[in-house]
Amino acid sequence: QVQLVESGGGLVQAGGSLRLSCAASGRTPGGYNMAWFRQAPGKEREFVALISINGDNTHYATSVKGRFTISRDNAKNTVYLQMISLKPEDTAVYYCAATRGWQPDRQTSYDYWGQGTRVTVSS
Numbered sequence: 001q002v003q004l005v006e007s008g009g010g011l012v013q014a015g016g017s018l019r020l021s022c023a024a025s026g027r028t029p030g031g032y033n034m035a036w037f038r039q040a041p042g043k044e045r046e047f048v049a050l051i052s053i054n055g056d057n058t059h060y061a062t063s064v065k066g067r068f069t070i071s072r073d074n075a076k077n078t079v080y081l082q083m084i085s086l087k088p089e090d091t092a093v094y095y096c097a098a099t100r101g102w103q104p105d106r107q108t109s110y111d112y113w114g115q116g117t118r119v120t121v122s123s
Contacts, residue, residue, distance in 0.1 A: 022096030
């Protein structure tokens with residue numbers, strides 16, 4: 001079983017930056033692709049970014065491409081989401097998730113989810 005714990009959220013002004021972390025623990029034979037999702041108040045959860053097991057491939061939602069960067073440090077069992085040029089519409093609870101597939105928007109393909117970390121972007 002894999003446990004995921006997000007951290008790094010907080011309050012930031014528009015145009016600012018934040019780096020989110022997702023720490024994974026437990027036995028993970030075979031490895032997992034890792035993703036970030038987010039859910040704004042009153043909205044459905046949406047895909048943000050996906051990174052392959054070894055970090056060789058990434059995929060981003062159009063809304064964040066060029067501003068967000070997903071990365072991972074497998075030695076530390078940690079996935080990151082570096083966010084720059086933040087906008088008020090980026091305000092959401094951000095979740096990390098693990099999958100053995102490569103279907104970014106198909107939430108049922110993700111086997112494990114964290115509890116989320118809240119990001120608030122103010123004007």
